[in-house]
Amino acid sequence: MVQNRMIPEPCRIYEAMQQTPREVHFVVEAPKREPFRPEPGQFVMISIPGIGEAPISLAALPGEGAAEGTFEMLIRRAGRLTNLITRLKPGDTMYVRGPFGRRVTWEKFEGSNLILIAGGLGLAPLRPFVQRSLLHRELFRRIDILVGARAPEEILFKEDLASWSARRDDVRVLVSVDAARSTWSGRIGVITTLFDEIDADVEDAYAFICGPPVMYRHCLRKLLGMGLYENHLWMTLERRMKCGIGLCGNCQMNGLYVCQEGPLFSYREVRHLKEAV
Amino acid sequence: MTERDVYRLPRERLGALVARLERDYRVLGPAPRGDTYAWEELRPGDPVSLDYPTTMLPLRALLAPQREVLFTFRRGDDGEVAFDPPADERPLALLGVHGCDLTGLRVLRAFHDSGTRDRLVTNRLDRAFIVGLACWVPCLGEAFCRDMGSLDNEIPADLYAWDIGDVLLVKVLTNRGRDVLTEVTPMEAATAEEVVTLRRRLRVRLEAFPQHLKFAPERLPIALEAAEGDLLWDANADRCLSCGRCNLVCPTCTCFDVTDASPLDGRTGVRVRTWTGCQVTGFSRVAGGHDFRPGRAQQLRYRIFRKGKYMPERYGMVGCTGCGRCPHHCPTRISIREIFRQVGGTA
Amino acid sequence: MGKGTSISVHHVTRVEGHGNIVVDLRDGTLQRCELQIVESPRFFEALLKDRPHDEAPRITCRICGICSVGHATASIQAVEAALGIVPGPKTRTLRRLNMCGEWLQSHVLHAYFLVAPDLFQAPSVIPLASSHPEIVKRALRLKALANEICYAIGGRHVMPISYLPGTMGHWPPPATLETLRARLLAARPDVEATVELFATIEWPAFEQEIEALAALEEDGSYPMMGGPIHSSRGPVFAPGAYREASAEHLVEHSAAKHTRGANGPVRVGALARYQLAHERLGPAAKKAAAALKLSPASRNPFHTTPAQVVESVQAWDEAITLCERLLADPAPEERAPVTRPRGGVGVGLAEVPRGTLIHDYEVGSDGRIVRANCVIPTGQNLAAIEADMRAFVPGLVGKPREQITRLMEMLVRAYDPCISCAVHLLDVSFVGDERHDTAGGAGAPTPDGP
Amino acid sequence: MANPSPAPAPQALPKAAFFSFASCEGCQLQVLSIEDQLLTLLGAVEIVNFREAIDDRRDDYDIAFIEGSLVRPEDIEEIQQIRKRARILIAIGACACLGGVNAIRNKRTPAQLAREVYDGRQDGVFKTLSDASPVRSVVQVDYELRGCPIDRDELLETLRSLLAGTVPYVPPFAVCVQCTMRGTPCMLERGLPCVGSVARAGCEAICPAFGAPCEACRGVHDSPNFEALGEAFFRHGLPRYVAAEKLQLFNNYKEIREPWEKALPSPSIT
C-alpha cells in the first residue's frame, strides 16, 4: 500500500522555551521521510497520537532561521491538542507531517521595499519572512517590521525584535501595544497607527500581513489607501484545517482551499471573495 | 448506443452474475431496510433489487465511508509510536447503480483527480466493479437528474443495464465488464425487437422526467455569481436547522473531520475521519471560537455555490447530480432545485 | 456493647440510592429500628400525567437505572393493557430476552460487587481487584455480556429505547443475535465458576417466615414478565387487584412508601420467586440450586444472594434459548393493533431483579396519561427488611458495634434494595399518620390485567 | 483484606469522587459498565467516594462527578461544599446538566404537585425547592457530560482526556448529523415527533435507530433554530406545540426552557 499521507513522522523536540504563559517556542527535528525544504508561509500538521492534530505555522526554516535539520514553531495553548503539546519538554517527541501550503517564489519581491506586519501570534508565521529577507538583505531595499500586541507581556520573540532593531540602518522595527500600564515606554495604539511611520515608498513595496482575523480589514484599507498595489499585498489566512492536503474541505474559502492555494495569498487573488477577509 | 455492445441477460441469470462477482468482490446491492432501501451485502441466492428508490445514503458511504480509520497506532514501552495504515480490503462490486449515483462517483473521481489523491478512496474506486441500472421513473419527487445530465449517464459503470421485463439489456462499457458478462451469459446480442422496445421506453421515459430548470447546468456558475448578493439566501436559510442532513445524503459532498480514539491506557488507538459538512455547526469554527462562515445564510449559499460553481470551476464537473436527496431529506424542505430555478430566473 | 447503643449508618453504601439505618438499643431492648429512606422525591407519577402514552416506558425507565428494563417492561405492558393491545409472540420474546440481560447484569452486580466484598472482608470491590483479580474480571465479563444483550435489544444497557406499544422499535439483525448466542455459550465457564464461588460461602444463619409474593406467568415459565400475583399463603390475585396483595402506605421515617400484605409485611424478589416458582426453573438453574444447597424452604433473607445466583443461571440459560428462538425466525413482527382506542385503565407487572414491579395507568381518549401509580419492589420489601432487622438485632446484643453495623448493613444489602426506585412522593420530614393509606389514589382498583 | 503489598508507595493518583443527587443512578451505573476498562481506570485514579460501589468515604478528592438534579434545600449546601473541595467538577447526565426529567415538574409548584398526587390531602408537606435545578445553576461546572444516561464511550473519552491533561471534546452539532450518517430513516418522515435537529449530538443517535424519536436528553446544540423546528414539525403533519412538548421532557429548567419557549407555541402540558 502506498504510504498514507495522513501518517505523521516522529520528530524530537530539541528546545521548548516558554515565551508567555500561553505560548511555547519549540525547536524541533525536521521530518526526514522526504526532503524538508519549506518556504516562508508554509505550515506543518503536528500531532500527538490519541489526542489529535493541528496546523501550525513554521516560525523558522531549516538552514535559515533554524539550524539545518531543524525547524521552529510557536504554539499557543488553545484547546485539546495544544494544551498537551505546550507541556512537552526537550527530548520528547511530537509527530509531524508537512510542509503544507503554497510555495511562493521570492524572485518577484526582490529589489523592492518590504513591509512586514504582524499582530499577536501572527509574528510566528511572519518570522521566516523576516529571517529570509535579512539573510538576503542585499536583495531588498527598505525593510520595515511592524509588530502589534495586546499588551507588553504578550509581545512574542522579544529577543528577535531586539536583535532586528539592533540592525539600525538596515531595518526598522516598530512595536505597539493596544493597552499598557504606565511602566511601558513604547507606543500605544492599534497596529495601523504604526503605518504612518513607514517612510519607505509604499508604491514600490511588498507588504506581508499576519494576525488575528479582525486585523486584516483595517490593515488592508489603510495600506491600499497609502497606494500599495493589490498584488503587492500578501497575507496569511487562517482557517480550520483537518488534513492539510486539500481533502477535508474545512478550510475552503469560496472556491479555494486555504491549505493548497494559501495560507499565503495576495490581496488581488482573494479580493473578490466574499469569504476571504 | 450501438446495438453491437448490448447483450441479453435473462433475469434468472442475475444470480449467476452475483455468484461470479462474489469470487473476486464483496458484492453489494440495494436491499429493503424498514420503509426504505440501503446498500447491503448480497450473497448468491439473495434477490437483486431492480426496482428501488434512491437510497437515503449515497454510494460514497461505501467508497469513502462515514467513519474511516486513517491509521492505527501502537505506543511501545519506550514511548515510541508505530503506525499502521489500514489493511487492504476486498474490492467492491456494486449492483444496480442509478444514474445519479454513477454521476456521484464520477464527481468523486474528478475531485480526486484534480490534485491530491486520496488513496483510500481512489483505490476503492479503481477496483470497484460497477453495474449501472437505468431508471424508468423518478425515485423522489424532488429529483431533477434529467436536468443535471445524470439520467442517461453511464460512466463509470463497467456494465449498464436496462430492465425491459424478462430480460435485462446490458451494455458493455469496459473490458473488465465484458470478461464478467462472458462468464455468465452466452453473449447473445439484443434482438431487433428488444432494441425497439428499449427505444420506445426511453422515449416514453422522458415524459416521466419533466424538466425543472430552464437552463443548462453549464450556466450555473454564471447564474449563481449573479445571485450572490440576493435575498434568497436569507429567505431560505431562515428555515435551516443546521442539521447537516443535506450534506450527509449528498453523493458529492466530501468533507470530513479528523479525530483520534484510544482506550483509557492510550497505548493503542486510531485516527479516524468522520463525515461532516458545511451546514454542520462548528464546521468553520477555529480555536478561540471564531467562525469564518457564521450565519445560516452564508452557509447555505456556500453549499449551493460549491455544487453549482466552485466544483465545476475546480473539477470540471457540476457538483450536483440532481438526485433530489437534499431537498427530500431536509426537514424543512429547503430545495436546491428551487434555488437553482430561482437563480436561473435572475440570470 | 454498652447498655445504651445507638447505631446510625448514614447513607448505607453499596445499595442503589440513599438510605440510613437507625438502631436504638436501650437496656438490651430495641427501642427503634428503622431503615430510613432519604432519597429525594422525584414525583414520577406526577411527571407522567398528561404525557403521551408512548413516552411512558421512556420516562419511567428513568425512575431507576438498575431496574430500567423492568420499568420499561411493566410500563409498556400497562400502556398496552390500557389500550387493549396484545403484542405478538416475537415482541414478547425480545422483551423477555432483554429482561434476561437485566437480571444477569443486576444479579451479577449485586452478588459480586455489593455482597462479595463483605464475604472477603473488603470495603469494596476495588481492593478485590488486586487481591482477587480473577473474580473481579469474571464479574466484569459477565456484566459486559449482560450489557451486550441489553444493547442489542434496547439500544443501551440501561434505559431501553425500543419499547413501543404493540411492537419493538428495533429488531436485532440475525448477525447480532448470532454473536450474542455465541458469546452466551462461551460464558458457560464463567457462569459455572460463579455458582462454585457462591457455593463455598457460609451465609449468616437467620430465618424468618414472611409472606412471599411473586407474579407468576400463566404459561408456566419462570416469573419475569408478570402475571397473577401468587402468595405463599395461598391466594392468587389478578394483576388489577394488586392492591389486595400489596397495599402501599406511608411511614414517617421514610421517603418511600412501604407496602403491606393482608397479613403484614411481604417479601418479594429472588428468594420469594424461588420459594414460589422453583419448579419452573430450567435444568441448568436447578443444578445450580442444588450446588448452592438452596432449599425452597429457606426463609433466610441472606439466601437472597444464592437465589440471585440461581436466577443468573436461569437468565443466562434462557437467553440462549430465546436467541435461538429468534434466530429461527428473525423477521420483524407486525405491530399489534390498538383495540381500545378510547383508552382505559391498565396494569402492567414485571418481575424485576428485586421483585414484583407494578405500573398502573389510566390512558385517556386523547392517548395521554390521566393517572399513574407505580409500586416498586423495594417499597414492598421495606417492611420486611425492618421486620427482619427487629428480629435480627436482639441476637447481636453483646457483639462489637462495628460487627453489628456490618451485619445490619449486610442484612439490608441482602435484599438488594434499590432505593432510587423505591422513592416516590414523600419527603423525609413528612409527619403523618402511619396508618394512612394513600394507595387508593384517584382511580378505583382496576379489573384489567396486562 | 489481601496482604499489604510490598511494592513501593505508588505515586499519588488523582482522586475521584462520585456524588448523587435526585437521579436514578443510571449514570453511575454507566460508570460501572466500562467493564473492559474499569481496571485500567482503577489503576489511573483513586476512587475515594462512590457510594454505589464502595464503603469508603473521604473528602479529599480532585475530581468530583455529580449526578442528579438539586431538589432539596440541603442539596444546595452540599454542592457548594463539594465545589469548594474539588479541583474539577463534572456534571454527569441530563439531571445534573439540564435538570432532566426531574425538571418536567418545574412549572408546577410543590403544593400543586402534592395536591395532584395526594388528592390534596397532603398539601404543603414537601420540603423541596420549587425548581429541580441543574448543577450549574448553583455552582460553577467545569465540564458537562451529557445524556440520559451518559454514554459509556463518551465517559471514557472524557476520562482519558482529563487524565492526559487536556479538555474533553463536546460535539457542537445536531443529533441529525449522527442519525443520518447511521442511515436511520428520519423519524419525522414516519410522523414521529423528533427534536434531533436542535438536540446536541454525541449519542450516535441511538434513539431513532432503536425506534424512538430524539428527545434532546443532551440539551440543544450550538446553533438551534427552534422556529425552524416548529416548521419541520408542521411540514410533517405534527402541530408545532408538540415540539415544545417534547423539549419539556429534558429541557424544562427555566434558563434552558426560555429560548424554545419563546420560539414555539406553548405546549398543552403545563
Ligand SMILES: Cc1cc2nc3c(=O)[nH]c(=O)nc-3n(C[C@H](O)[C@H](O)[C@H](O)COP(=O)(O)OP(=O)(O)OC[C@H]3O[C@@H](n4cnc5c(N)ncnc54)[C@H](O)[C@@H]3O)c2cc1C
Ligand atoms: C495555517 C494555520 C497556521 C497556524 N499556525 C499556528 C501557529 O503557528 N501557532 C499556533 O499556536 N496556532 C496556529 N494555528 C492555530 C492552531 O491550529 C489552532 O490553535 C489549533 O488547531 C487548536 O487545536 P487544539 O487541538 O489545541 O484545539 P481544539 O480543542 O481542537 O480546538 C479548539 C477550537 O479550535 C477549533 N479547531 C479545531 N481544529 C482546528 C484547526 N485545525 N485549525 C483551527 N481551529 C481548529 C475547534 O473547532 C475548536 O473550536 C494555525 C492554524 C492554521 C490554520
Ligand code: SF4
Ligand atoms: S438539511 Fe435542510 S435544515 Fe438541515 S442543514 Fe441542510 S438545508 Fe439546513
Ligand code: SF4
Ligand atoms: S446537492 Fe442535493 S440534489 Fe444535488 S447531488 Fe447533492 S444531494 Fe443530490
Ligand code: SF4
Ligand atoms: S429529525 Fe430525528 S430522526 Fe430525523 S434525522 Fe434528525 S435525529 Fe434523525
